[in-house]
Amino acid sequence: MDYCSEKPKKKKFRQCADLTKNIIMNIKHLACTMAIGLLHLSAQANSAIFSNQASFLSATGATSATGALPDLPGQYTSVQIGSVTLTDVSGRNFYVGGLVGYPQNDWTTLLPGNEIAINSVENLDVSFKSLVYAAGFDFAEPGSGSTSSPYANNAYYPSKDSVFTVTLKNNGTFVSAFTFNAPDEVASFVGVWSDTAFDRMEIRETTGDIEDEYFGQFYTGNVALVPEPETWAMLLIGLGLVGLKLRRTEPESLNS
Numbered sequence: 001m002d003y004c005s006e007k008p009k010k011k012k013f014r015q016c017a018d019l020t021k022n023i024i025m026n027i028k029h030l031a032c033t034m035a036i037g038l039l040h041l042s043a044q045a046n047s048a049i050f051s052n053q054a055s056f057l058s059a060t061g062a063t064s065a066t067g068a069l070p071d072l073p074g075q076y077t078s079v080q081i082g083s084v085t086l087t088d089v090s091g092r093n094f095y096v097g098g099l100v101g102y103p104q105n106d107w108t109t110l111l112p113g114n115e116i117a118i119n120s121v122e123n124l125d126v127s128f129k130s131l132v133y134a135a136g137f138d139f140a141e142p143g144s145g146s147t148s149s150p151y152a153n154n155a156y157y158p159s160k161d162s163v164f165t166v167t168l169k170n171n172g173t174f175v176s177a178f179t180f181n182a183p184d185e186v187a188s189f190v191g192v193w194s195d196t197a198f199d200r201m202e203i204r205e206t207t208g209d210i211e212d213e214y215f216g217q218f219y220t221g222n223v224a225l226v227p228e229p230e231t232w233a234m235l236l237i238g239l240g241l242v243g244l245k246l247r248r249t250e251p252e253s254l255n256s
């Protein structure tokens with residue numbers, strides 16, 4: 001009799017403990033799933049910096065805003081190419097395309113086709129025709145003893161390892177900023193995506209000098225990104241599993 005009346009209690013207690021354990025595990029699972037989801041969301045809620053052009057284009061949906069750079073005659077303080085307006089901050093002018101009349105009509109072989117060369121410290125303001133969420137540019141920094149850029153690394157302006165800051169602004173208001181130091185003597189890329197739209201990118205050479213670095217094509221994207229499909233899938237699967245587990249556990253416990 002005692003044995004019979006005690007057994008269901010133990011069973012019920014065990015089931016109750018199992019249920020509690022199950023709920024705790026489910027809560028942990030839910031918290032973990034949500035934390036991963038929120039981390040992912042919060043990473044996208046600010047900005048992301050890209051050094052790989054293909055990754056940037058695929059992640060942001062950006063396309064070339066300038067197209068292949070033209071070979072323009074003369075020098076410019078400011079010029080519009082495609083949907084981008086480029087302005088030399090020093091006012092000492094820049095070239096788009098080759099330096100006509102000089103023996104080698106290509107600023108650097110590191111970038112295909114034409115590039116932009118500034119006749120001063122490489123401080124460039126880049127304005128976009130409309131608000132964008134992503135912007136990037138091809139870039140080349142000559143290294144010491146460069147053979148890729150005949151006008152860089154000369155006796156007067158020896159190569160320096162340059163550090164740049166990029167500041168994003170919207171109608172003059174700060175959006176975000178980051179720094180970069182491109183690898184030397186290779187074709188490199190600098191891109192940024194921000195969850196807040198911007199219409200201007202201010203590029204400043206904070207460490208370095210009038211020694212040349214070169215800008216290639218500029219790219220822009222106007223898509224405000226949403227979490228990637230796999231993030232949503234992970235969240236939904238996580239929540240779905242928790243729901244299923246709770247539904248399956250509850251009737252068993254209640255009926256026993």
Ligand SMILES: [Ca+2]
Pocket residue numbers: 106107108109110111112113114115
């Ligand atoms: Ca070139």
Ligand SMILES: [Ca+2]
Pocket residue numbers: 141142159160161162208209211212213
């Ligand atoms: Ca440099």
Ligand SMILES: [Ca+2]
Pocket residue numbers: 141161162181182183184
């Ligand atoms: Ca460098």
Ligand SMILES: [Ca+2]
Pocket residue numbers: 120121122162205208209210211212213
């Ligand atoms: Ca420089």
